[in-house]
Amino acid sequence: MSKAKLGRPRSEKSKEAILSATHALLSETMGTGLTIEAIARRAKVGKPTIYRWWPGVADIVLEVVLSQANASITVSTSDSLQETLGQFLRESMNAIVNWGGVHLRFLVAHAQKDEAFRDRFRDNFTAKRRAVLKSIFAQAMERGEIGSEQNVEILVDMVFGAMWYRLLIGHAPANETFADDLTEAIIRLVQNPPV
Amino acid sequence: MSKAKLGRPRSEKSKEAILSATHALLSETMGTGLTIEAIARRAKVGKPTIYRWWPGVADIVLEVVLSQANASITVSTSDSLQETLGQFLRESMNAIVNWGGVHLRFLVAHAQKDEAFRDRFRDNFTAKRRAVLKSIFAQAMERGEIGSEQNVEILVDMVFGAMWYRLLIGHAPANETFADDLTEAIIRLVQNPPV
Amino acid sequence: MSKAKLGRPRSEKSKEAILSATHALLSETMGTGLTIEAIARRAKVGKPTIYRWWPGVADIVLEVVLSQANASITVSTSDSLQETLGQFLRESMNAIVNWGGVHLRFLVAHAQKDEAFRDRFRDNFTAKRRAVLKSIFAQAMERGEIGSEQNVEILVDMVFGAMWYRLLIGHAPANETFADDLTEAIIRLVQNPPV
Amino acid sequence: MSKAKLGRPRSEKSKEAILSATHALLSETMGTGLTIEAIARRAKVGKPTIYRWWPGVADIVLEVVLSQANASITVSTSDSLQETLGQFLRESMNAIVNWGGVHLRFLVAHAQKDEAFRDRFRDNFTAKRRAVLKSIFAQAMERGEIGSEQNVEILVDMVFGAMWYRLLIGHAPANETFADDLTEAIIRLVQNPPV
DNA sequence: AGATAATCGAGACGGTACGTCTCGTCTTGGA
DNA sequence: TCCAAGACGAGACGTACCGTCTCGATTATCT
Incomplete structure (x- = not known):
C-alpha cells in the first residue's frame, strides 16, 4: 500500500x-x-x-557533482600501478579543471559549517573515491609493486590530500601536470630501488 | 614622513x-x-x-590564528628527519586538536568564497608553514636521508595535504596518532632500503 | 490581465x-x-x-494620518459661512490636539528633506484639505457673504497657514479657542460692514 | 575675575x-x-x-540665518500700510528666494524633533519677525487704516502663516508675486469699503 | 623666559539606524 | 498532491552619522 x-x-x-x-x-x-x-x-x-x-543548497551541488562523477569513474584494470594511478589522477584533475573545481571547493567549504552535510558529502563522494584509490593500491601491493609494509590508508590520505590541498589553497595549479608529478612521486616513493 | x-x-x-x-x-x-x-x-x-x-570576519580569525601560531612555531634542529618531522607534525596536530581546528576549517571555508582573502591566507599562513616543512626536508636531503631524486615540493603537498584532508573531510581523526603514522609513512617511503 | x-x-x-x-x-x-x-x-x-x-517611515505616518483624516472629514452644508467655517476649523483643531499634532509635524518636517515625499504629502493630504476649504469659501462667495473681489486662493493660504504656523512654531496654542478666534477674524475681515 | x-x-x-x-x-x-x-x-x-x-547642526544654521537676516531687516517707516507691508513682505520673499529658503525649511524641520531648539528658533528668529510685523499693523491701526476691532495677533499669524505654508508645502511659489498678492489681499480685507 | 591653559586638527571610540540581502516557512490559486 | 509565485518573521550585512574621547601641536596670558 x-x-x-x-x-x-x-x-x-x-x-x-x-x-x-x-x-x-x-x-x-x-x-x-x-x-x-x-x-x-x-x-x-x-x-x-x-x-x-533538498535540505539546502549544498545538497543540490552534491547531486550535480555526483551525477557527473558517477558517469566518469572509469578505472582501467591495467597491470601497472604507474599506468592505472596515472590515468586515475589525470582523469580526476581533468574533471576539476574543465568542469567542477568550483563545485568541489563549494562542497568542502559548506561541509565546514554543517556537520550533517559533511557526513553526507563524505559518505556519497569522498568515501567512494577513497575506495577506488585504495583498491588500486591494494592490487599493486598484491602484484608486489608496493611493499606490504606500507600503510595504504595513509597513502590514500597523501594522494587525495595533496590534490585537495592544491585545489583549496591555490599555491600551485591542480592540473594534469600535477597529476603526472604526483603519480611519479608516489611511484618513486613506493618502489624499492634495485639492490 | x-x-x-x-x-x-x-x-x-x-x-x-x-x-x-x-x-x-x-x-x-x-x-x-x-x-x-x-x-x-x-x-x-x-x-x-x-x-x-579588518575587511571581514575571516581576517580577524586569521589574525587570531597567526598570533597563536607564530608563538608556537618551534623547529628543533635535530639531526634526524624522523625526530624533526615527528615533532613538527605532532606539534601541528596538537595545536589543531587542543586549540584551533575550527579556526583552520573556518579559514579554508571562507577562502573558497573570497579569492582576495585566499591570497592573504596563503601568504600569511600556509606559505610560511610550507617553508618550514620544506627546509626540514631540504636538510634531510643534504644529510642524505632523502634521495636527491625526490620532489620536495610534492612531498610537502602530500604531508600538509593529508593533514588538511583529514581535518576537512573528517573520515579519520587528525590527532597525534595520525601525526606519528604520517611521519612513519614518510620515513618509510623516502628512505632507501639497506642494500 | x-x-x-x-x-x-x-x-x-x-x-x-x-x-x-x-x-x-x-x-x-x-x-x-x-x-x-x-x-x-x-x-x-x-x-x-x-x-x-512603504518607501520610508514618513509614508507610513501619512497612511496613518489619512486613514484617520478621511474618516473624519465632515463638511456640514450649513448656509452660514460663520457656522460652516467655524465647525471645519474646530474639527481640524480637535484632531490636532487630541490625536495627531505630532503626526502632522513629523510629516512636514520630513517633507523638507525629501522632495518626492513632499509631493505625495501635498497631493494626498494638504491638497484635499485645501479643496474643502476652497469650496466653503466659494459657496460663501456665491451667497454674497464674501465679496467677489477677494482672492480665495490667498484666503485659503492664510487660514491653513495660520494653523500650520502655530502648530510648527508653537508661539501660541493651536486649539479650539484659536479655531474660534481665526473664524471670527476671517468673518470680520471678509464681511462688508453695513453701509 | x-x-x-x-x-x-x-x-x-x-x-x-x-x-x-x-x-x-x-x-x-x-x-x-x-x-x-x-x-x-x-x-x-x-x-x-x-x-x-554649537549644540548641534541646526544652531549653526540658525546663526547663519540670523547673521544674514539681522543685516537686512529694514522697516521703512512709510505712512501707508500698503507700502510698508508690501515692502516688508517683498523683502522677506526675496531673501527666501535668493538666499535662504532651504535654510528656513531646515530650521522648521529640525524644530519639530527638538523642542529645546524650537524655543531657541522661536525666540531668536520668528518672535523678532513677528514683533516687526505687529508694529507695522499697530501703526496702521493708529492711523485708522485698520479697524480697532481687528485681532492683530491673528493677522500676524495669517500673514506669516501663509508665507511659511507656501514655503513648506510648495503647492504654489513663495516669491515676490505672492508677496504682492498677499499684501493686496490683506489691504482689501482690513480696509473698510467706501460707504 | 617659562609655565599654564584652552584651543586647534585629526581621527578612533561605542552606538544606532539605515536599506538590502538571504534564509527557511507559509499561504494562496491553478494544474 | 504538487506546482509558481511571492509574502512572511528573522537577522546579518556593510555604511553613515551621532556625540564623546584622546592625542600632539599651537597660541595665547600669567608668573
Missing part, C-alpha cells in the same frame, strides 16, 4: 532546471552567487519546491 | 576584546555563530570599529 | 500592526523615536515587510 | 569656515547633505571644535 502514487507527481522538468541552474550559477559566479533564491529565480521555480527535495 | 601620529590612537583594549571574542565564539559555536554582529556584541565594541581594522 | 492574484497575499494583520505601532511610537516619543527598526520591533514584523509596502 | 582670557582664544577663521561651509552645503544639497561630519570635512575643522561652540 504505497502512497507514492497519490497526488501530482514530481516535475522532472523542475528538477533538471534546478540542477542545471545550480551548475550554471556555480560556474559563472565562482560560488559567491549561489543561493537558493538565485537558483529559484534562474530555474523559474518556487523556493518551496527546492526545499521539498 | 608618516602621519601616523595624528588623531586618537587605536585602542589596544578593543583590539584584544575583538580577538578574544572571536576565539571564544569560534570555539563555542563551531564556526556557525561567528558573525561581525556577534563579535561586536560579545566584545562590547561598535561594528565600525571592527570594519575600521 | 493583472498578475495580482499570484503568490501569498498581503497580511492584513501585519499591515495593521505596523500602522498601529507607528501611531503608538509617534504619540509616545513625540516623533524622536519613530524609526523603521522601532516599528518593526514593536509590530513584531520583519523590516523587509515594511520596505515592501 | 573672569577666566575668559586664559588659554588659546577661539579661532575666528574656524568659526567663519564652519558658517560658510554650512551655508554652502545647505545650498548645494538642499538640506539632505548637511551633517556635522560634512561640515567638519568641508571646513577642515575637527568635530569637537564644532560641538564646543
